[in-house]
Amino acid sequence: MDIDQILLWLHCLSTFKCHDDLRVILRTHKIEKDFKQSANKIEGDSSDSTDSSDLNAREVLTQMLINLIAQKANMSKETLITLMDTQIQTLDLSKSHWINCTSSYYPSGLLDLEDFPYILFYRGNLQALSTTKVSVVGTRQPSVDGKAMCQWLGAHLSKCHIAMVSGLAFGIDALMHHAILKSSGINIAILPSGLNAITPIAHEQLARQITSSHGLIISEMLCDTAPQKYLFLRRNRLIAAISNTLLVVEAGCGSGSLNTASHAIALNRTIYAMPGSLRNPVAKGTNQLLVDGAIPFICPDDISFGYSQAKLASHYQEDRACISDLGTAQIESETQIESETQMGLQIVKLISDYGIMGLEVIAMRLGLSINEVLPILLDLVLNEKIQQQGNYFINR
Amino acid sequence: MLQTVFTSAVVDLVGELIKAEVDIANGFPQFTVVGLPDIVVREAKERIRTAIINSGMGFPQSRVTVNLLPTSCKKAGSHLDLPIALGVLCAAHKPLITQVAALGELSLTGDVLAVKSILPLLIAIQRNGIRQAIIPMENLEEAMALEHFEVFPVENIAEAYRVLKNARGMKPIMCIGQHSVASGVSYDGVQLADICGQSEAKRVIEISAAGGHHLMMMGPPGCGKTMLAQAMTALLPPIDYEEQMLLTELHGNQLVNHRPFRSPHYTITRTALCGGGGWIRPGEVTLSHLGVLYLDEFLEFSRETIEALRYPMEAGEIHISRVSGQVTLPARFTLVASFNPCPCGNLGDDERSCQCTPSTIRRYRQRLSGPILDRFDLQVMLSRISYDDLGIAKEDSRRIESLHEVTARVQQARRIQQRRFKSSMILNAHMTQAQLHEVCKVNRECASIIERLERQYQLSARGIFKVLRVARTIADLAGSSNIEKAHILEAAHYRHIEREVFSRGY
Numbered sequence: 001m002d003i004d005q006i007l008l009w010l011h012c013l014s015t016f017k018c019h020d021d022l023r024v025i026l027r028t029h030k031i032e033k034d035f036k037q038s039a040n041k042i043e044g045d046s047s048d049s050t051d052s053s054d055l056n057a058r059e060v061l062t063q064m065l066i067n068l069i070a071q072k073a074n075m076s077k078e079t080l081i082t083l084m085d086t087q088i089q090t091l092d093l094s095k096s097h098w099i100n101c102t103s104s105y106y107p108s109g110l111l112d113l114e115d116f117p118y119i120l121f122y123r124g125n126l127q128a129l130s131t132t133k134v135s136v137v138g139t140r141q142p143s144v145d146g147k148a149m150c151q152w153l154g155a156h157l158s159k160c161h162i163a164m165v166s167g168l169a170f171g172i173d174a175l176m177h178h179a180i181l182k183s184s185g186i187n188i189a190i191l192p193s194g195l196n197a198i199t200p201i202a203h204e205q206l207a208r209q210i211t212s213s214h215g216l217i218i219s220e221m222l223c224d225t226a227p228q229k230y231l232f233l234r235r236n237r238l239i240a241a242i243s244n245t246l247l248v249v250e251a252g253c254g255s256g257s258l259n260t261a262s263h264a265i266a267l268n269r270t271i272y273a274m275p276g277s278l279r280n281p282v283a284k285g286t287n288q289l290l291v292d293g294a295i296p297f298i299c300p301d302d303i304s305f306g307y308s309q310a311k312l313a314s315h316y317q318e319d320r321a322c323i324s325d326l327g328t329a330q331i332e333s334e335t336q337i338e339s340e341t342q343m344g345l346q347i348v349k350l351i352s353d354y355g356i357m358g359l360e361v362i363a364m365r366l367g368l369s370i371n372e373v374l375p376i377l378l379d380l381v382l383n384e385k386i387q388q389q390g391n392y393f394i395n396r
Numbered sequence: 397m398l399q400t401v402f403t404s405a406v407v408d409l410v411g412e413l414i415k416a417e418v419d420i421a422n423g424f425p426q427f428t429v430v431g432l433p434d435i436v437v438r439e440a441k442e443r444i445r446t447a448i449i450n451s452g453m454g455f456p457q458s459r460v461t462v463n464l465l466p467t468s469c470k471k472a473g474s475h476l477d478l479p480i481a482l483g484v485l486c487a488a489h490k491p492l493i494t495q496v497a498a499l500g501e502l503s504l505t506g507d508v509l510a511v512k513s514i515l516p517l518l519i520a521i522q523r524n525g526i527r528q529a530i531i532p533m534e535n536l537e538e539a540m541a542l543e544h545f546e547v548f549p550v551e552n553i554a555e556a557y558r559v560l561k562n563a564r565g566m567k568p569i570m571c572i573g574q575h576s577v578a579s580g581v582s583y584d585g586v587q588l589a590d591i592c593g594q595s596e597a598k599r600v601i602e603i604s605a606a607g608g609h610h611l612m613m614m615g616p617p618g619c620g621k622t623m624l625a626q627a628m629t630a631l632l633p634p635i636d637y638e639e640q641m642l643l644t645e646l647h648g649n650q651l652v653n654h655r656p657f658r659s660p661h662y663t664i665t666r667t668a669l670c671g672g673g674g675w676i677r678p679g680e681v682t683l684s685h686l687g688v689l690y691l692d693e694f695l696e697f698s699r700e701t702i703e704a705l706r707y708p709m710e711a712g713e714i715h716i717s718r719v720s721g722q723v724t725l726p727a728r729f730t731l732v733a734s735f736n737p738c739p740c741g742n743l744g745d746d747e748r749s750c751q752c753t754p755s756t757i758r759r760y761r762q763r764l765s766g767p768i769l770d771r772f773d774l775q776v777m778l779s780r781i782s783y784d785d786l787g788i789a790k791e792d793s794r795r796i797e798s799l800h801e802v803t804a805r806v807q808q809a810r811r812i813q814q815r816r817f818k819s820s821m822i823l824n825a826h827m828t829q830a831q832l833h834e835v836c837k838v839n840r841e842c843a844s845i846i847e848r849l850e851r852q853y854q855l856s857a858r859g860i861f862k863v864l865r866v867a868r869t870i871a872d873l874a875g876s877s878n879i880e881k882a883h884i885l886e887a888a889h890y891r892h893i894e895r896e897v898f899s900r901g902y
Contacts, residue, residue: 140754141743170754281749358779360595370599371870374889375882382848390896391596391777 090223096123096195105129107242112267117220117238121195124211128163128186133243134303135165135264137236137257138172139250139282145356146250146282147175148387148394149274153249154179156300163188165242167235168203168217169256172249177206180215187215190242192235193227195219233259240264247272247297251285258285261294272297343368343376344385351386352395359391399487402497403479404520407469409676409723411520411645415465416476418483423459429480431464434472443502444481451506451554456488475511477502478530478556485557492560496548497521498530506553510534516645518542528568530556541644541651542571543637591620591627598624600776600890602802604730605631606809607869608823610709610771612694613734614893615778616748617741621734625690628732629657631803632688633810636820639686646682646726656687658729662696666704671725672716681708681727686821694733695763702768705731709771712826728821733772735764737897761898770858773825773866775893809872824869829861836864836879845881849888853895863887 067077091098098121099105105126110116134157138146154176157164163186166173173189180187187210193199195217198207207217220238221231236256240246240263248271251257264271273294276283290296297303343366350365351357363373377393380386387394401416427441448455462480464471478500486492499517500508511517514535521529522545531539533549546568550556591598597613597620604611605628613621632655635643643652660669660680671679680689691697708714712728737743738757743750752760814820816835827835838846846863849855855863864879866887871879 141750360593360779363595370596371874371882371886375885378885378889379881382845382852388892390892391779 087222090196091121094123094196094223096121096223097126098122099126107133109241109243109267110238113237113241116241119220121219121221121223122216123195124216125186125214126216128188128214128216131161131163131186133163133165133188135239135243135246135260136172136176137166137239137246137248137251137260138176139252139255139257139285140169140171141252141282142171142175142250143276143280143282144389144392144394145276145280146172146274147389148356149249150175151179151387153247154185155183157303158183158185160303161186162303165190165239167192167239168198168200168207170200170202172257174203174206176249177210181209181213184213187213188242189215189217190235190238191217191219192232193219194221194223194225196223197226199227232256236260237263240269241267243269245270245272245303247274247303248286248289248294249274250276250280250282251289252282253284253288255285258289261289271295272302343373344380347373347376347380347393348385351393354395356392356394359393362393397487399483399492401479401483401486402495402521402526403476403499404497404517405471405473405476406516406520406648407471409646409648409678409725411516411523412466412469413520413524413526414471414476414479416479416483417463417465418480418487419461419463420456420484420487421459421461425457425459427460427462429462429464431462431467432470433464433476434470436474437464437471437476440474440477440480440502443477443504444484446504447477447502447506447553448481448485450504451552453485453554453557454488456484460484460487473511474501475499475514475517478508478553481553482530482556482560485553486560490561494560495526496528496530496560497526498556499535500530500532500550500556502553508532508550508552508556513649514538515541515651516648518545518547519641519645530559536569538651540571542641545571547571591623594620594624594778597776597778598802600774601625601628601732602631602806603866603869603873603890604628604732604774606806606824606873607813607866608728608730608825609773609866609869610731610825611733611774611776612769612772612893613732613776613778614737614897615734616780617736619778619780621778622690622692625659625688625692625732625734626657629655629688630799631806633803633807635686639820642726643686646678646685648678656684657690658684658687659690659692662691662693664697664701666698666701669701670704670708670714670716672718676716676718676720676723678725679714681705681714681729682725684729685726686728687730688732689729690732690734692734694735695760696735697763699763699765702763703765706767706771709768728826730825731772737777764898766898769894769898772894773862774890776890777893777897805873808875809869812872824865824872827865827868832861832864832868836868838864838879841881842879842884845884849884853888855888859891863891866890 098119100120101111101116101118106120107129136153138150142150150172154164158180164176164180165188166176168174168177168189168191177187177189189207189210191199198204198217210217218238219225220234225231233256236259240260246261246264246269248257248261251261261271261273271289271294273286273289274283274297275290276286286294295302346366347362350362359370359373359377362377363370366373377386377388381388381393397420399418401418403414403416404411405414406412427445429438429441433440445455462483464476479498481502482498499511499514501511503509510532514531515538518529518531518539519542522542527544528546528548529539530548530550533551536547536549539545539547539549548556548559548568550559600611601624603609613624615621635652635655640652643656644650647656658680664680667673667679669680671677671682694702708727708729709731712726714725714727716723716725738750738752739760740751742748743752743757750757810820810823813823817823817831846860849863850860853859863884864887867879867883870883870886871877874883876883
């Protein structure tokens with residue numbers, strides 16, 4: 001019986017929703033503080049303790065907790081032990097592991113929460129938690145603008161070696177994960193369900209890709225916990241707490257992303273929101289956030305976190321992409337573009353002026369027919385001078 | 397004495413040549429017809445005997461046996477009266493060996509009455525190499541649609557017998573055919589110019605009309621999807637004689653003058669769509685052979701109905717099996733499917749927001765399974781026409797092409813394909829991989845672009861093959877004998893919906 005396993009028991013109990021009760025008990029018995037201290041002391045000493053007195057102290061503490069837990073959860077000690085054993089087996093089978101709140105890898109941001117999770121189950125590369133992290137959340141039905149922003153943002157974060165934390169949901173979350181995967185960055189996904197019940201099911205492959213690309217998926221709940229509405233909200237507080245910065249890309253009114261933002265506000269985190277057009281229905285939430293005091297996300301340096309400007313600039317030059325001063329596009333060297341695409345130059349200029357333009361409008365502006373303009377546009381997309389989302393072409 | 401007369405009947409939807417053998421032998425007077433005649437044909441015995449006697453010719457007082465070959469299929473139809481009667485007369489009075497077929501119903505007075513749909517029968521006769529037929533006078537006009545065929549229109553059985561006797565004054569009439577017409581015949585008179593904007597969609601229906609590629613239109617309600625499909629019929633080239641005869645046979649009644657445009661409602665059953673039923677009837681896929689099958693609200697069709705389209709879309713024919721037998725019907729149609737992006741229709745719209753939950757949208761789109769989606773070579777997304785766009789012509793410096801120009805291009809492309817495949821019924825969309833290798837030689841520039849597409853969009857070999865088919869049609873429309881890079885890029889664009897909207901979860 002060691003601390004790890006006790007904490008695991010405590011965690012099992014959270015599935016019976018008596019987590020808070022337990023805290024109260026621990027507090028009234030003044031155990032929580034002592035518990036943390038003793039835990040640290042015991043961890044520290046465990047390497048060389050063969051001393052019977054230390055062992056004794058441990059035993060005593062453990063037994064006390066076991067009795068408390070069993071009593072509170074209305075189950076016998078044996079049931080508790082079996083429950084825990086099955087959990088450990090499941091975890092081993094699915095190659096998942098866990099860390100407890102005393103581990104050095106445990107994100108310090110989470111400790112700011114009043115009800116921080118004692119245990120985090122994870123799969124993948126634990127080192128990801130030591131890098132600088134930025135949380136990104138957004139709507140499940142992004143607009144064309146939002147989708148394009150994710151591509152760019154993912155590439156930018158990867159270049160700055162910043163890990164991206166999100167929720168593996170449809171929409172902005174998934175787009176960000178994909179973008180980070182594409183640019184070989186670090187992904188961290190926090191699930192609203194157990195590790196064996198990845199939500200949504202359609203993203204099971206995405207989760208696998210994340211873990212195999214030095215990313216990490218984390219869950220607070222036991223492995224087989226199915227997703228439920230309140231678990232989504234509980235997960236949101238973790239996303240808000242785990243990093244110092246939260247970026248809301250797009251959000252509708254009353255959406256989950258705004259819930260995450262409210263947690264971040266309570267925790268005093270820095271919140272960025274992307275301003276959106278009046279006509280965009282999913283910009284209403286983010287615009288409201290701006291009114292309420294979030295910082296407008298208009299400069300990429302805000303989330304570069306000291307990654308030196310010089311290095312950034314050289315990255316962009318290497319790619320020969322347009323320098324991303326979000327506004328004007330500067331084409332690097334004209335010799336790169338083939339001579340037949342004089343029209344191509346015109347198109348890139350046109351798109352960079354407007355940011356985003358539909359196929360029909362481009363054709364009309366240039367006075368070309370569809371079959372004349374399409375090959376040029378697609379050539380530009382393949383050469384990564386512009387981006388494509390459906391029938392819209394977007395500035396890089 | 398044995399005498400054979402040629403005639404035909406419709407067996408399993410297709411006309412077949414029937415030989416009526418008549419034998420007169422010694423014996424007790426008897427008149428039997430064998431060879432699986434149906435009730436109408438069996439009753440013919442009474443009509444024939446009475447008609448012959450009432451015409452003043454004698455009915456033989458011996459044992460008359462009539463055999464209808466081939467004996468294994470059921471013959472139906474009242475038009476077998478005349479040939480059997482002529483056979484009896486020839487066998488009894490003067491044996492005549494002749495290569496003339498006969499069709500007609502007899503009344504008790506000996507008059508030859510009209511046959512309801514004579515064209516499929518005559519087509520079958522012509523197909524089997526017989527060049528002349530005796531037909532009822534009333535069917536003369538219909539029969540004139542054939543080419544290189546001679547008919548003897550008769551009014552009663554006596555005349556018919558005189559024809560067989562090669563009597564003087566009995567001259568045949570040569571049919572000259574009256575095929576057609578119909579280019580520019582559009583459904584409900586909708587013209588391309590009536591549709592505002594949507595230049596991408598107009599381009600796509602041009603490609604579809606030229607190469608027979610299946611087309612998928614996705615867009616909000618009211619953006620012109622149905623109008624586009626109706627306008628497409630005007631782009632289709634006219635049918636030639638061979639196609640006309642084939643279509644007339646399939647449709648079973650009157651002469652067909654232009655390519656079929658079928659637009660069934662989405663409550664149609666799978667059997668009505670594919671064919672079959674108690675006695676086998678052609679379904680919508682067969683009735684739109686060589687034409688357009690337009691399925692509006694594609695995702696409202698039941699799943700099994702959509703899946704039943706899988707085979708005909710690819711192979712151009714459909715197999716129907718019933719207890720009574722198996723039949724393979726042609727089904728080389730061009731499918732035009734249109735649907736909304738989500739149940740409320742507003743997804744992807746700039747101005748209206750979508751009310752549907754992600755799971756509703758997913759369920760709505762799930763009806764379009766991967767294999768069916770894969771068979772659409774051309775996929776286009778339409779956007780809402782705003783009030784401003786309706787008047788946007790002022791800023792539009794491009795020429796609005798006239799219907800005539802577009803049709804001319806389509807015709808030219810079709811002619812190129814006819815030369816290429818040596819048949820007017822095979823189009824670029826029906827090319828097999830082997831044919832593609834011969835027909836589409838790709839230069840190095842194109843090879844490199846294909847490689848990039850493969851990498852960027854994870855196209856499989858089959859995906860590339862489909863893109864090349866469309867590129868071949870685009871090249872034909874541009875009058876270019878080689879496939880250029882621009883053609884391939886344009887063709888690749890028309891599959892982006894498959895990639896972006898359906899494959900990825902977001």
